[in-house]
Amino acid sequence: MSDEKTRCTRCILPADYPNVSFDADGVCRVCREHDVRYGSIDWEARERTLGRILDRYRGRGLKYDCMVPFSGGKDSTFTLWTIKNRYGMNPLAFNFDNGFLDSDALSVVKKSCRKLGVDLYTYTPDTGLLNRVYRRALEQTGEFCSACVVLMPTAIFRAADIHGIRLIVAGFSDELEAPPRETSYMDRTCFWNIMKGGFSRKELKWDFFFPSWKRMFGVKQINLPDYIRWDLPMIYETLNRELDFGRSMASVRYDCLGTPHSSYLFSRRTGFGKYEYLYSNMVRAGVISREEALRIVAEREPKEPPEGFDDFLAGIGTDRSILDGIEKKSVFNFRTRPGLIRNIAIRIREMLP
Numbered sequence: 001m002s003d004e005k006t007r008c009t010r011c012i013l014p015a016d017y018p019n020v021s022f023d024a025d026g027v028c029r030v031c032r033e034h035d036v037r038y039g040s041i042d043w044e045a046r047e048r049t050l051g052r053i054l055d056r057y058r059g060r061g062l063k064y065d066c067m068v069p070f071s072g073g074k075d076s077t078f079t080l081w082t083i084k085n086r087y088g089m090n091p092l093a094f095n096f097d098n099g100f101l102d103s104d105a106l107s108v109v110k111k112s113c114r115k116l117g118v119d120l121y122t123y124t125p126d127t128g129l130l131n132r133v134y135r136r137a138l139e140q141t142g143e144f145c146s147a148c149v150v151l152m153p154t155a156i157f158r159a160a161d162i163h164g165i166r167l168i169v170a171g172f173s174d175e176l177e178a179p180p181r182e183t184s185y186m187d188r189t190c191f192w193n194i195m196k197g198g199f200s201r202k203e204l205k206w207d208f209f210f211p212s213w214k215r216m217f218g219v220k221q222i223n224l225p226d227y228i229r230w231d232l233p234m235i236y237e238t239l240n241r242e243l244d245f246g247r248s249m250a251s252v253r254y255d256c257l258g259t260p261h262s263s264y265l266f267s268r269r270t271g272f273g274k275y276e277y278l279y280s281n282m283v284r285a286g287v288i289s290r291e292e293a294l295r296i297v298a299e300r301e302p303k304e305p306p307e308g309f310d311d312f313l314a315g316i317g318t319d320r321s322i323l324d325g326i327e328k329k330s331v332f333n334f335r336t337r338p339g340l341i342r343n344i345a346i347r348i349r350e351m352l353p
Contacts, residue, residue: 011280012293016271018182034284038175043229050227053167054087057220062164064092064119069156069170070112071095072105073255074247077112078235079171079224081242084116091169094159097124098148098256099131105255112243121163123155125207131316133208136198139322142269142329145262146194149186150208157210160219173225176232176281183270185331193334232287249288260306268326273301 006015009026021029058065068080070093083089095101095109113120133151134144160168188209195204210216232249239245266274279293288296313319 008280010290011283012276012290012297013280014272014276017277018180018270030280031284034175038285046227050222050224051087053220053222054083054089057167058089060166063090064163064165065089066167066169067092067094067156067160067163067165069094069096069152069168070109070120071255072102072108072112073171074232074235074239074245075171075173075177075225075230076255077108077171077239077243077245079169080112080116080118081239082224082228083169084118085242089169091118092159092163092165093118093120094156095120095122096152096155097122098151098258099127099134100256100258102255102257108243108245115243121159123159125151125155129203129207132198133195133204135316135318135322136195138265138316138318140194140329140334141331142323142326143262143265143331144258144316146186146191146331150188150191154208154210156221157216157219158206161211161215166219168219168221170221170223171225172223173230174223175225175285176230176287177278178281179274180277183266183330185335187335187337189337190331190335193336194331230285232282258312260302261309261312263300264302264304264306264309265323265326267302268323269329271327273297275301 007013008020008022008028008031010031011028013020013028013030015022017028017030019029023029023032054066066083066089068076068083068091070076070080072095080091080093083091093109093113095106109120112118130147130151133147137147138144156168156170160166191208192201192204195208201209236245236248239247263274275297279288279297282288283290283293310320313322
């Protein structure tokens, strides 16, 4: 394919990626940082640690050993299957409807829970409130995903707390999915700075703010990909064999209908594409070739508003005028709390027994 952009010779990050630099071989700094962080992991030791964590929480809950956030995508589906079948835990599957839940994903959720014999708990917040929050976030920051970055962990924690569950096992892979730290940030102080003036604190308290630090620190969360190799070809093979998943490496993400719109807004705001960094992550991890990643990005990276974009905007109560000046909008304009505080809180939760 023809690609006029200057890119990393190893992954596909473009030269307009924030603060990127290339060495003499044309390899970007992000690839070099990846090698340092992930190049010498002892996966056998990691899995032994996982076993000790699971044993510590096995049988501690009122009914369930742990909770698995379950969107119906490959990662959460494989996490649920693994926790139930490989490690013998009794999980509660938690599905969160953020207003963009695709019917195909919901079908996977229900079918998988039936096949695995797992209880399913679904939470659907008030759609009117969600749309107002999405509109406010888009208006202030040029994107709407920041709302879910706060909303979903809060809903997950509250569901665990309500059911007396003290361990959450998620399927987020930092190596494969982490957004660029140069363009993405969120904490609850930042979120409130974005929302205030449009909402009262009381309106947002239940869905967007933890009840207390004390209760929050009573629940431990881990990400399964931190403890076992996240081999995507093997994951798809397993899910198709065991759960009739019906997806492959070539499948477009389908568990959030907002993805095409958020991808377009991301490229408008940053100058490079969301698929570019996601598939760069996959190339570095060795789960896809550079050539295949370039092909997929050329096909999927939205250069124009995606189909249904105006309907999406109308659905949250706005129109394209909200995009005026989007290039100058950023969540960083609302960040007032030092990132160190957030990182310390995360580390404390990770160290919980």
